[in-house]
Amino acid sequence: MPDLRGMVLAAGHGTRLAPVTDYVAKPLLPYLGRTLLDRACDALLAGGCGRVVVNAHHRAHQVAGHVDARDDRERFRVSLEPEILGTAGGLARARDAGLLSLDRPTVIANGKLVTDIDLGRALDAHRASGASVTLVLRPNPHREAFTTVRVEAGRVVGFGPSRVPEGPAPLAFTGVHVLEPEVLRRAEPRFSDTVRDLYPPEIAAGRVLAH
Numbered sequence: 001m002p003d004l005r006g007m008v009l010a011a012g013h014g015t016r017l018a019p020v021t022d023y024v025a026k027p028l029l030p031y032l033g034r035t036l037l038d039r040a041c042d043a044l045l046a047g048g049c050g051r052v053v054v055n056a057h058h059r060a061h062q063v064a065g066h067v068d069a070r071d072d073r074e075r076f077r078v079s080l081e082p083e084i085l086g087t088a089g090g091l092a093r094a095r096d097a098g099l100l101s102l103d104r105p106t107v108i109a110n111g112k113l114v115t116d117i118d119l120g121r122a123l124d125a126h127r128a129s130g131a132s133v134t135l136v137l138r139p140n141p142h143r144e145a146f147t148t149v150r151v152e153a154g155r156v157v158g159f160g161p162s163r164v165p166e167g168p169a170p171l172a173f174t175g176v177h178v179l180e181p182e183v184l185r186r187a188e189p190r191f192s193d194t195v196r197d198l199y200p201p202e203i204a205a206g207r208v209l210a211h
Contacts, residue, residue, distance in 0.1 A: 003050035003051070003104070004047070004048050004049045004050060004104060004105060004106075004107055004123075005049060005050075005051055005052075005053070005100050005101050005104060005105075005106045005107070006041075006044035006045075006047075006049030006051070006052040006053070006106070006107045006108070006109065007052065007053045007054075007055070007090075007091065007094060007100065007106060007107070007108050007109075008027070008037065008040045008041055008044065008052060008053070008054045008055075008108075008109050008110075008111045009055060009087055009090060009108065009109070009110050009111050009175075010025065010026075010027040010037055010040075010054050010055055010056055010063050010111030011055045011056055011057035011058065011060075011081050011084055011085070011090055011111075012026060012057075012058060012084070012111070013026075013057075013058045013084075014026030014058065014112075017029070021058070021059075023059075024059065024062065025056075025058055025059035025060075025062045025063050026058075026111070026112060027040070027063065027111035027112060028059075028062055028063065028066055031114055035066065036111060036112050036113065036114065037054070037063070037066060037067075037111055038070075039113065039114050039115075040109045040110065040111050040112075040113045041054070041067075041070075041076070043109060043113065043115060043117070043119060043176075044107055044109055044119070045072075045075070046119065047107060047119025047120055047122075047123065048119070048120065048123065049107055050075065051075055051076070051077065052075060052076050052077075053076075053077050053078070053079050053094045053099045053100060054067050054076060054077070054078050054079070054111070055078075055079040055080075055081055055085075055090040055093070055094060056078055056079070056080055056081065057080075057081040057082075057083075057084040057085075058084070060078075060080055060081070063078065064078045064080070077094075077099045079093055079094040079097060079099055081093060083191075084191065085189070085190065085191050085192070086191045086192050086193045087108075087192075087193050087194040087195075088187045088188070088192040088193055088194045088197050088198040089187070089188065089189055089190050089191050089192045091106070091108070091184060091187045091194070091198075092187035092188055092189040092190075092192075093189050095184055095185075095187065096189055100184060101181075102181040102184060102185060103181060104181070105123075105126070105178050105179065105180055105181070106178070106179055106181075106184055107119070107123070107176070107177075107178050108175075108176065108177050108178070108179070108194075109175060109176050110175030110176075112175075113174070113175050113176070115174065115176070117136055117174065117176055119176070121211075122134060122136050122176065122178065122211045123178060125209065125211045126178045126209060126211070129154075129209045131155075131180075131207050131208060131209035132179065132180045132182060132183050132202050132205075132207040132208070133177060133178065133179045133180070133183055133199055133202050133207065133208045133209070134177060134178040134179075134208070134209040134210075134211050135149065135156055135173055135176075135177050135208060135209070135210060135211070136173075136174045136176040136177065136211050137149055137151070137171040137172065137173055137174060137210055137211065138171065138172055138174050139169065139170075139171060139172075140165050140170045140171060140172040141169075143165040143170065144165070144172070145163040145164070145165075146163060146165065146172035146173070147159050147160050147162065147163050147172070147173070148160035148165050148166040148167060148170040148171060148172070149171045149172065149173050149210065150166075150167075151171060151210040154209065154210055155206050155207075155208060155209060155210060156203055156208040156209070156210050157203065158203065159195070171210070173195070177194070179194075183198065183199075183202060186198060186201075
């Protein structure tokens with residue numbers, strides 16, 4: 001699909017990396033010589049996003065300045081959040097500001113993401129499935145502390161009760177997801193979360209693909 005919209009979630013406080021993140025926004029921390037934010041943005045561009053929105057709250061001036069300094073800054077917009085809104089609330093604010101489109105899917109990536117995910121394959125699977133949401137998952141064989149995503153017949157049916165991995169072959173959410181306009185329309189401009197607040201009706205209806 002031409003000219004997809006992407007969004008990088010970069011508003012968080014990064015409290016687990018304090019005190020470093022008291023002074024530097026977490027997405028601007030370097031990994032192998034490049035910031036986490038640049039890596040997430042480039043992943044969305046490579047996957048076919050013609051425009052990428054970056055939300056910002058903690059150290060927002062740093063995030064906005066970094067985005068504006070990119071060579072391809074015309075392809076980016078910053079959605080400032082005076083009050084942090086969470087993943088779903090942040091989407092709603094960007095939507096209401098006209099930064100996200102309601103006539104095409106939105107691809108979301110966490111601003112702390114370092115990945116070699118083939119986003120093109122994930123998008124192809126999403127389109128072929130007829131799903132309203134696709135969550136990109138990965139195996140968690142070492143049982144890192146990520147909430148297990150429960151899957152049946154290729155669809156997400158729920159999540160584990162805690163960050164203790166469950167089952168013989170637990171799956172973890174990568175922080176990359178795709179959602180259709182009808183789901184984006186339901187996002188409310190208040191503090192809210194995609195997985196906890198926005199996606200449960202889609203999961204209950206069997207409309208969330210596990211990729």
